[in-house]
Amino acid sequence: MEDVQVVAMLVRRCIAGDSAAWEEIVQTYSRRIYNICYRFAGSGDDAQDLTQEVFIKMYRTLPSYDHTKGAFVTWVTTITRNLLVDHFRKSKQDRMTDSIDTAGSDHEDAQPLSEQIPDPSARPDAHVRSREVGETVHAALGRLSPELREAVILRDLQDMDYREIATVLKVPEGTVKSRINRGRAELARLLQRTYRQVM
Amino acid sequence: MPDQTSKGMLCNEFELLLTDAIDGVLSGTGLDRFHAHAQVCRTCGPLLAEADAGRNWLKGLTEVEPPASLVMNILTSTTGVDTQRLRVTERRLQPRISWWERAQASLFEGLLEPVWGMVRQPRFAMSFGMAFFALSVGLTVAGVKPADLREVSLRPKAIQQAYFHTQARVVHYYENIRVVYEVQARLREVKRNFAPAEPAVKQSQPAKQNSDKNDTTQQPEQNQERNYSQTDDHVILASAAVGPSPCVIDRSNPDWSNPDRSNPDRSGVDASNPDLPVVSVSTDRRVV
Numbered sequence: 001m002e003d004v005q006v007v008a009m010l011v012r013r014c015i016a017g018d019s020a021a022w023e024e025i026v027q028t029y030s031r032r033i034y035n036i037c038y039r040f041a042g043s044g045d046d047a048q049d050l051t052q053e054v055f056i057k058m059y060r061t062l063p064s065y066d067h068t069k070g071a072f073v074t075w076v077t078t079i080t081r082n083l084l085v086d087h088f089r090k091s092k093q094d095r096m097t098d099s100i101d102t103a104g105s106d107h108e109d110a111q112p113l114s115e116q117i118p119d120p121s122a123r124p125d126a127h128v129r130s131r132e133v134g135e136t137v138h139a140a141l142g143r144l145s146p147e148l149r150e151a152v153i154l155r156d157l158q159d160m161d162y163r164e165i166a167t168v169l170k171v172p173e174g175t176v177k178s179r180i181n182r183g184r185a186e187l188a189r190l191l192q193r194t195y196r197q198v199m
Numbered sequence: 200m201p202d203q204t205s206k207g208m209l210c211n212e213f214e215l216l217l218t219d220a221i222d223g224v225l226s227g228t229g230l231d232r233f234h235a236h237a238q239v240c241r242t243c244g245p246l247l248a249e250a251d252a253g254r255n256w257l258k259g260l261t262e263v264e265p266p267a268s269l270v271m272n273i274l275t276s277t278t279g280v281d282t283q284r285l286r287v288t289e290r291r292l293q294p295r296i297s298w299w300e301r302a303q304a305s306l307f308e309g310l311l312e313p314v315w316g317m318v319r320q321p322r323f324a325m326s327f328g329m330a331f332f333a334l335s336v337g338l339t340v341a342g343v344k345p346a347d348l349r350e351v352s353l354r355p356k357a358i359q360q361a362y363f364h365t366q367a368r369v370v371h372y373y374e375n376i377r378v379v380y381e382v383q384a385r386l387r388e389v390k391r392n393f394a395p396a397e398p399a400v401k402q403s404q405p406a407k408q409n410s411d412k413n414d415t416t417q418q419p420e421q422n423q424e425r426n427y428s429q430t431d432d433h434v435i436l437a438s439a440a441v442g443p444s445p446c447v448i449d450r451s452n453p454d455w456s457n458p459d460r461s462n463p464d465r466s467g468v469d470a471s472n473p474d475l476p477v478v479s480v481s482t483d484r485r486v487v
Binding site: 019022023026027030031034035038039044047048051052055056059130133134137138140141152156157162174177178180181183184185186187188189191192 | 214215217218221246248249250251252253254256257258259260261262263265266269270272273274276277278
């Protein structure tokens with residue numbers, strides 16, 4: 001995904017004070033970091049704030065990055081994950097106990113999830129249905145425990161390999177695999193239960 | 200579950216290979232054994248199905264488009280690209296504020312704002328309302344009218360006069376209270392009872408001193424209530440005003456009833472004036 005030499009040069013230019021290099025880094029990684037934050041925090045506003053915090057922290061600690069120790073994306077993801085954990089601890093939102101009906105998305109008008117789930121026979125527009133299914137999955141993802149959620153986000157949404165995930169999460173690869181399996185199965189069970197209630 | 204085995208594969212091993220099988224990395228005999236275990240095992244079969252379904256759900260999620268202003272906000276907050284321009288714009292928009300207004304604002308924000316914020320709470324507002332209501336009711340009951348307050352003069356002389364006037368009223372009211380009056384009357388009575396004792400002692404003091412001067416035998420003083428008439432044997436005879444002093448008959452003398460016998464010269468009848476009728480009345484006069 002990234003050319004190590006190009007990224008290392010960008011970082012060096014940033015450290016030297018080149019604002020164009022920093023802008024290029026922001027343009028390249030902001031979308032990825034925003035998506036991680038959005039999937040983890042569940043809110044667009046929180047994701048925007050967290051993304052800004054990630055880049056502020058990155059800007060301050062950029063000289064500490066050593067390209068020989070790991071990829072830049074892993075370093076960035078580690079910063080993001082640490083901030084997300086801090087945010088989770090501060091907000092103290094135990095999403096495991098939230099009702100799936102109350103866990104809505106910011107992109108909708110705060111409707112209960114059971115009202116957002118589409119009736120396939122009643123909705124001919126596949127695009128709209130796909131979008132609403134996406135919202136349902138997003139809401140169910142928010143109900144996973146933070147450990148399982150971050151593992152499946154990094155694996156299935158960010159396509160990181162197990163070794164990188166293990167580096168970011170600071171756990172062994174076996175633990176990463178176990179968390180991913182449990183996270184996927186838990187998500188499927190939640191969605192299955194939701195659809196069964198609606199049907 | 201970990202100890203369960205079927206088709207030569209433990210459930211532990213199945214779980215370790217689960218991610219590889221879903222990702223499509225597993226192949227060959229390992230994949231055959233994996234699927235064979237999944238078909239037989241009641242725990243691992245559903246787990247494979249759920250994990251696969253969950254992965255498919257997640258893969259169906261598309262990337263979210265970040266807000267358009269995100270990059271600009273990040274650049275502004277990190278390098279401050281537009282900070283200088285924004286500062287100039289803000290400076291133009293800000294009106295000139297005098298030092299007095301700034302001091303007032305800082306005082307209000309620093310000291311009064313927390314207090315005002317607390318006061319604005321409904322419970323405090325209700326408390327203040329109740330206090331105002333109680334005060335107004337109390338003033339109404341006491342007969343205080345707001346119109347009277349307008350006429351109150353705040354000159355020092357008037358304040359002093361009002362103070363003394365109020366003090367006099369309070370003292371007058373206090374002294375007119377029945378209980379206070381009765382207590383004061385009792386106190387005066389008690390004082391009166393104790394007061395004569397002191398002058399009596401003072402009056403008896405010189406007499407005692409005199410008697411002490413005369414009494415050299417240190418004899419106890421005689422009783423004040425003695426009956427002088429009983430011990431005193433002198434009989435005072437009434438007589439006419441004309442003539443010499445009445446004669447005194449000494450009853451202690453056994454011959455007093457017959458004065459002629461004892462003293463022919465002084466027999467109760469003035470011998471020098473034999474013409475005058477003699478009225479002899481003996482009285483037992485008591486000297487109190």
